Amino acid sequence: METLCAPIAKGGKNVLHLKSHNEAIKLKWLKCLLAPIETRPQWAFFANAILAKAALNSPIVKHSAKINPFLQTWSPSQKRLPSHLRRIIQTAKKYGTRWEAITINPSIARELPVWFHIGASADLNKLNNHLYAACLRDNHLATSVGHIEAIANRNSPLHRQNKNCTCNHCAQDRTESRCEKPYKCTKLAQSILRCILPKWHPLTSSPSYSLNIAPEQITDETDENDQNTMVFDPTYPSPDSLSSGFRVFVSSNTPCNTPASQAPKPPGEQPQLSIITIADTHKVDKDGFHISGGGAWFGTNDPRNKSIKVPEHLAAPGAGEIVAILSVISTLPINVSLQLMIKLSVLRKSLTTNLANLEDIDWLDHPNKTLMKSLVAKLRKRCALTTLTDVGKSTDKASYKHAIDLAKNGMIKDKHDDIMIKVDAPDELFGVKLCIGTQRLFFKNIRNIQSKSKQRRETNMNMARTLHAVGEVNDTTPISDQVWLSIRNKDIPKNIRGFLWKSLHGAYKIGQFWDKIPQFEHIGQCGLCRIPESMEHILLDCGKSLASRVIWKAAKDLWLKRETSWPEISFGTILGCNLMTLRNSDSKTKVGATRLFKILILESAHLIY
Numbered sequence: 054m055e056t057l058c059a060p061i062a063k064g065g066k067n068v069l070h071l072k073s074h075n076e077a078i079k080l081k082w083l084k085c086l087l088a089p090i091e092t093r094p095q096w097a098f099f100a101n102a103i104l105a106k107a108a109l110n111s112p113i114v115k116h117s118a119k120i121n122p123f124l125q126t127w128s129p130s131q132k133r134l135p136s137h138l139r140r141i142i143q144t145a146k147k148y149g150t151r152w153e154a155i156t157i158n159p160s161i162a163r164e165l166p167v168w169f170h171i172g173a174s175a176d177l178n179k180l181n182n183h184l185y186a187a188c189l190r191d192n193h194l195a196t197s198v199g200h201i202e203a204i205a206n207r208n209s210p211l212h213r214q215n216k217n218c219t220c221n222h223c224a225q226d227r228t229e230s231r232c233e234k235p236y237k238c239t240k241l242a243q244s245i246l247r248c249i250l251p252k253w254h255p256l257t258s259s260p261s262y263s264l265n266i267a268p269e270q271i272t273d274e275t276d277e278n279d280q281n282t283m284v285f286d287p288t289y290p291s292p293d294s295l296s297s298g299f300r301v302f303v304s305s306n307t308p309c310n311t312p313a314s315q316a317p318k319p320p321g322e323q324p325q326l327s328i329i330t331i332a333d334t335h336k337v338d339k340d341g342f343h344i345s346g347g348g349a350w351f352g353t354n355d356p357r358n359k360s361i362k363v364p365e366h367l368a369a370p371g372a373g374e375i376v377a378i379l380s381v382i383s384t385l386p387i388n389v390s391l392q393l394m395i396k397l398s399v400l401r402k403s404l405t406t407n408l409a410n411l412e413d414i415d416w417l418d419h420p421n422k423t424l425m426k427s428l429v430a431k432l433r434k435r436c437a438l439t440t441l442t443d444v445g446k447s448t449d450k451a452s453y454k455h456a457i458d459l460a461k462n463g464m465i466k467d468k469h470d471d472i473m474i475k476v477d478a479p480d481e482l483f484g485v486k487l488c489i490g491t492q493r494l495f496f497k498n499i500r501n502i503q504s505k506s507k508q509r510r511e512t513n514m515n516m517a518r519t520l521h522a523v524g525e526v527n528d529t530t531p532i533s534d535q536v537w538l539s540i541r542n543k544d545i546p547k548n549i550r551g552f553l554w555k556s557l558h559g560a561y562k563i564g565q566f567w568d569k570i571p572q573f574e575h576i577g578q579c580g581l582c583r584i585p586e587s588m589e590h591i592l593l594d595c596g597k598s599l600a601s602r603v604i605w606k607a608a609k610d611l612w613l614k615r616e617t618s619w620p621e622i623s624f625g626t627i628l629g630c631n632l633m634t635l636r637n638s639d640s641k642t643k644v645g646a647t648r649l650f651k652i653l654i655l656e657s658a659h660l661i662y
């Protein structure tokens with residue numbers, strides 16, 4: 054069932070998973086509930102009122118202090134909620150919904166509700182229900198940090214610490230707000246402001262940068278075509294409104310109360326710019342292991358040149374480049390400006406024009422999510438400029454060749470390199486931005502969380518062999534998504550498409566399938582040679598099967614009428630032949646031969662079966 058519900062590019066059939074579908078709808082309701090007032094649907098106002106009414110008995114929260122349980126430390130009692138609303142709140146909890154930011158613009162920090170503030174010290178608990186807190190709320194109408202800050206910061210030379218003070222602020226409070234003891238309220242406001250932790254305090258929430266980028270330096274999407282060099286923007290993102298601060302699928306349990314910050318500039322003169330060419334290589338070996346290598350080229354005989362082997366669990370197409378950059382920035386001083394020469398435009402765009410979008414969806418479906426999150430955090434930390442240049446448009450082709458050679462050397466190393474990918478807690482951004490979420494996006498995330506542990510072992514093995522076989526022929530290794538999509542190609546007859554899908558999943562009732570069924574174990578053996586059966590055995594290995602010998606011989610004879618050599622056919626070749634392109638000696642694609650090859654392989658295999 055889990056397999057059928059997976060997306061097509063992950064080997065599934067995209068069958069609707071009802072429970073996840075319903076949960077995704079609940080998250081869409083949640084998005085409406087937490088939408089800004091201007092766009093909030095009418096029901097959400099009632100729902101918020103119901104939430105306020107259903108507040109738990111502890112802590113005691115006065116009615117005028119309740120604004121939003123997701124922005125304050127009080128919560129509603131689930132028992133007291135109507136069932137529909139209860140399910141929304143339960144789903145919100147289950148998938149880690151939180152107001153979450155790594156830095157907060159002062160203007161947004163001022164908008165946050167001050168009572169039961171989500172980022173305050175424990176001392177605030179005593180002040181929330183203080184005698185004069187009621188006056189601040191009901192007479193001064195103070196709800197946000199900004200209000201309290203304005204009251205706390207009033208300063209008049211005439212002000213006296215007594216109730217008869219005649220300064221104009223106190224006089225105004227007495228007449229307009231009907232406040233009896235303005236000096237007490239002012240004092241309380243100051244105490245409250247002291248409880249707000251640095252990350253959330255308007256004066257300290259925004260980090261100071263040692264590196265400032267002028268806005269015109271930052272590449273935007275419109276002029277990307279004529280730009281070879283893009284600038285990495287080191288500014289830490291902050292929500293631009295209260296409602297855009299809500300994030301869902303937040304994977305850390307406790308919010309971090311320290312703001313993200315750039316490293317301070319070390320004393321002394323700024324070192325020279327470093328120009329580094331980055332390259333990567335990737336393949337799947339015959340045992341199904343992914344191997345990625347990364348190379349960083351500084352110059353001839355430069356001791357800083359790097360050949361890197363990516364750890365197996367992080368290896369993926371593109372991983373080598375990211376790891377090479379990570380390794381470079383871990384060894385260079387933090388104030389060296391970098392000019393990175395990179396071939397892949399995906400990586401250049403992920404770090405510049407697409408960065409904000411990718412962070413909003415928490416790098417969903419990105420093959421190198423962990424590495425990219427680490428790279429972005431580490432680049433932001435540096436106090437020197439990072440630029441990314443398209444190596445394809447540069448005149449220096451030799452450097453790229455050197456970098457590729459370094460990457461290839463990395464791949465053949467015995468041991469992988471250790472790479473620091475851990476991100477400091479304040480710098481890591483978690484979760485998906487709730488306000489940009491669609492039902493589809495929520496659904497995909499829910500499915501990803503649920504299917505992580507449920508991958509079929511046999512599918513993974515067959516996939517690895519397929520990737521290897523295609524890699525051998527094409528010289529570049531595809532990703533598994535491409536294989537799944539390739540076997541749905543409309544050029545293939547429908548029954549063969551089904552045959553390939555089932556074979557990739559090992560879903561036919563042959564071989565090991567019967568080992569688990571008492572008294573039927575013998576069916577799991579090849580009827581001709583009495584060894585454990587598998588699809589591979591039926592199609593290729595069975596020496597006693599007449600069908601396989603005759604059919605493969607016929608296929609070979611037919612092939613040799615046009616071509617000179619018949620390649621060795623493995624199980625992976627059969628599963629992956631749709632992605633293979635045959636080339637002649639001067640590396641031109643042989644269209645006709647490729648097509649014939651596919652037809653021969655697929656029809657033969659299916660016929661034998």
Ligand SMILES: [Zn+2]
Nearest residue numbers: 212218220223
């Ligand atoms: Zn006064």
Ligand SMILES: [Zn+2]
Nearest residue numbers: 188189232238
């Ligand atoms: Zn007052």
Ligand SMILES: [Zn+2]
Nearest residue numbers: 579581582595
């Ligand atoms: Zn056999």
